[in-house]
Amino acid sequence: MAVATDLRRFAGFRAMTVLCLVVLYAPLIIVAIYSFNASSSITRWGGFSFKWYVDVFTGPEAPKFRQAAINSFAIATGAALLSTAFATAAAVAMSRAGRFRGKVASLALINLPLMVPEIVTAVASLVFFITIGFTTGLMTIFIAHIVFCIPFAYLPISARMQGVSDIYEQAAMDLYATPWQAFRLILLPLMAPGILSGFLLAFIISLDDFLITNFVKGAGVETLPTAIFGSVKQGIKPNIMAISTLLLCVSVVFVTLSWIIGRAGQSRK
Amino acid sequence: MAQVDSSGGIGIAVDVDDVVKRYGTLTALHGVSFDIRDGEFFTLLGPSGCGKTTLLRCIAGFEEVSGGAIRLHGEDIARLPPHRRQVNTVFQQYALFPHMDVLANVMFGLLRRGWTRRDATARAREVLALVRLADFAERRPAQLSGGQQQRVALARALAPGPQVLLLDEPLSALDLKLRQAVRVELKQIQRETDIAFVFVTHDQEEALTMSDRIAVMSDGRVQQIGTPREVYEAPVNRFVAGFIGETNLLDVAIRSVDGSRAEVLLPGGRPFACAAAAPVAAGPGHLSVRPERIELVAAGEGDLTATVRDHVYLGTDIQLHARLADDEAVVVRIQNAAGSAIPERGAEIGLKLEAGAARLLTD
Ligand SMILES: Nc1ncnc2c1ncn2[C@@H]1O[C@H](COP(=O)(O)OP(=O)(O)OP(=O)(O)O)[C@@H](O)[C@H]1O
Numbered sequence: 001m002a003v004a005t006d007l008r009r010f011a012g013f014r015a016m017t018v019l020c021l022v023v024l025y026a027p028l029i030i031v032a033i034y035s036f037n038a039s040s041s042i043t044r045w046g047g048f049s050f051k052w053y054v055d056v057f058t059g060p061e062a063p064k065f066r067q068a069a070i071n072s073f074a075i076a077t078g079a080a081l082l083s084t085a086f087a088t089a090a091a092v093a094m095s096r097a098g099r100f101r102g103k104v105a106s107l108a109l110i111n112l113p114l115m116v117p118e119i120v121t122a123v124a125s126l127v128f129f130i131t132i133g134f135t136t137g138l139m140t141i142f143i144a145h146i147v148f149c150i151p152f153a154y155l156p157i158s159a160r161m162q163g164v165s166d167i168y169e170q171a172a173m174d175l176y177a178t179p180w181q182a183f184r185l186i187l188l189p190l191m192a193p194g195i196l197s198g199f200l201l202a203f204i205i206s207l208d209d210f211l212i213t214n215f216v217k218g219a220g221v222e223t224l225p226t227a228i229f230g231s232v233k234q235g236i237k238p239n240i241m242a243i244s245t246l247l248l249c250v251s252v253v254f255v256t257l258s259w260i261i262g263r264a265g266q267s268r269k
Numbered sequence: 270m271a272q273v274d275s276s277g278g279i280g281i282a283v284d285v286d287d288v289v290k291r292y293g294t295l296t297a298l299h300g301v302s303f304d305i306r307d308g309e310f311f312t313l314l315g316p317s318g319c320g321k322t323t324l325l326r327c328i329a330g331f332e333e334v335s336g337g338a339i340r341l342h343g344e345d346i347a348r349l350p351p352h353r354r355q356v357n358t359v360f361q362q363y364a365l366f367p368h369m370d371v372l373a374n375v376m377f378g379l380l381r382r383g384w385t386r387r388d389a390t391a392r393a394r395e396v397l398a399l400v401r402l403a404d405f406a407e408r409r410p411a412q413l414s415g416g417q418q419q420r421v422a423l424a425r426a427l428a429p430g431p432q433v434l435l436l437d438e439p440l441s442a443l444d445l446k447l448r449q450a451v452r453v454e455l456k457q458i459q460r461e462t463d464i465a466f467v468f469v470t471h472d473q474e475e476a477l478t479m480s481d482r483i484a485v486m487s488d489g490r491v492q493q494i495g496t497p498r499e500v501y502e503a504p505v506n507r508f509v510a511g512f513i514g515e516t517n518l519l520d521v522a523i524r525s526v527d528g529s530r531a532e533v534l535l536p537g538g539r540p541f542a543c544a545a546a547a548p549v550a551a552g553p554g555h556l557s558v559r560p561e562r563i564e565l566v567a568a569g570e571g572d573l574t575a576t577v578r579d580h581v582y583l584g585t586d587i588q589l590h591a592r593l594a595d596d597e598a599v600v601v602r603i604q605n606a607a608g609s610a611i612p613e614r615g616a617e618i619g620l621k622l623e624a625g626a627a628r629l630l631t632d
């Protein structure tokens with residue numbers, strides 16, 4: 001490897017690294033540890049216990065969290081499916097339709113939501129729904145999530161597409177496959193790792209989203225992040241830590257899966 | 270599988286008729302025409318960028334022609350999409366489907382043509398046996414060597430029984446040893462299946478050893494079509510003479526013409542009678558003589574006088590680089606047999622051109 005750019009030679013590199021890691025991960029670790037706290041204090045350790053996990057599922061707030069979780073997972077699944085479908089179509093068009101008018105503009109439009117501050121999107125979405133007279137509720141959350149998940153699904157899919165030469169589709173059509181068959185039997189399976197990776201990423205982005213959801217959700221409709229936020233406003237109890245830890249686990253699993261699948265696809269070329 | 274085309278002629282598999290292909294302002298094919306017969310091993314030979322791949326892609330349907338017709342057993346297919354043409358391609362990079370095993374790759378075309386899974390499996394195994402890969406049916410392409418992948422690509426393209434098989438430099442990804450073995454094998458398979466092959470290469474040796482006929486191309490035009498022997502021994506112009514094998518092109522003056530024969534003045538002034546590639550008139554011309562068709566004689570004898578500049582040892586042969594009085598370079602190949610005297614550097618030698626082996630070219 002290039003010795004000249006070995007970061008380890010810079011003064012303070014080690015200290016900086018440790019500091020970053022601590023700031024990033026210490027809170028997560030503390031939350032995870034204290035979710036097993038037997039006492040109801042969030043700062044004093046009172047022994048190991050699963051009671052807050054039990055509380056999440058059976059305690060006084062359980063029905064609220066259950067409904068929020070159902071909403072969250074349903075919206076995340078649906079939004080991830082649809083945004084992945086749109087992103088796949090966009091990626092195919094971008095890499096296979098040759099040069100068409102407005103290609104650069106289309107690419108910018110697809111990726112723009114990544115650059116726009118989320119609060120702006122949130123406000124804009126709310127204004128949009130009010131303007132067209134859409135009553136806020138689950139449906140508005142769903143639609144908003146589909147839209148802002150598209151660029152996240154698009155990234156791994158288009159990265160994957162770069163690596164899939166169009167020679168395979170040509171070979172398929174040479175062997176009497178119609179364009180649709182060439183897409184379904186050849187291109188789609190070759191893109192599959194990217195698509196799955198995109199789906200998982202979109203799913204987790206949707207599951208996590210607070211800001212936009214909070215703006216466009218109607219009164220009384222909650223997803224997990226908004227429900228957690230609502231509870232925290234009334235004081236932090238260890239059950240919040242338990243539910244956060246659970247959510248963290250789901251996220252870690254999905255992101256890891258997305259990464260592994262993306263990488264497996266890469267190495268298989 | 271000879272078929273009768275609509276015009277009643279038997280045995281023309283592909284009729285390429287004045288095909289033009291333009292990419293924007295660049296013209297890749299300037300009106301290319303030729304016929305390929307049933308069961309023929311037909312080679313497109315030419316330097317890089319001359320339009321071989323473009324022409325093959327026009328026949329396969331991946332490129333739309335800008336003009337002209339391509340007839341497959343009489344039916345104009347130039348405007349049909351690739352999947353409607355009974356033509357299969359062996360791609361240069363093989364393009365085996367990486368997510369399918371070898372058997373599924375070979376069955377792909379059969380299933381698309383409506384074969385039942387059972388029949389397709391049987392047919393695929395039969396073709397795999399033909400290319401000697403019967404034991405590899407369950408492997409993934411990534412688990413095969415380059416030579417094996419090449420044979421899978423061949424089997425996959427042959428399985429549906431195309432009316433013509435297109436091969437774009439299928440051997441170029443193989444190493445030299447393997448390439449020579451595969452040449453023989455490919456030719457054998459072609460004979461057994463009796464399918465017309467259109468084989469693209471820029472390797473003249475490959476073209477000469479495998480083809481029934483060769484179309485020599487340059488700059489998007491066909492320069493000459495003929496058997497390997499014809500294009501080697503009777504090139505029609507300087508490009509063909511120079512591209513296929515080695516040749517000496519001597520500047521000569523044409524003195525008199527009698528039908529297809531002419532008498533020319535060689536450099537140094539001696540007269541020489543030779544065959545002309547095309548009708549010629551008196552004036553300047555070029556005489557093409559292969560290095561192995563020149564005999565070494567004593568200085569002052571023969572048709573030319575030259576000075577030895579260098580020799581190159583080639584094992585079976587020795588290549589002699591010499592210069593004529595007017596500084597024109599001449600290459601002579603002499604057999605490395607016992608007792609053959611090799612002239613020293615700087616020695617004067619006489620060169621005798623084999624009568625009948627020299628061709629007069631005007632362009
Ligand atoms: N898609 C394209 N767009 C523009 N020009 C092209 C395209 N494909 C080929 N050409 C041009 O057409 C000419 C012929 O190219 P082609 O690929 O047919 O050459 P070739 O004889 O197959 O060469 P090689 O032996 O290097 O494969 C070249 O000048 C090439 O640059």
Ligand SMILES: [Mg+2]
Nearest residue numbers: 321322323437
């Ligand atoms: Mg080519």
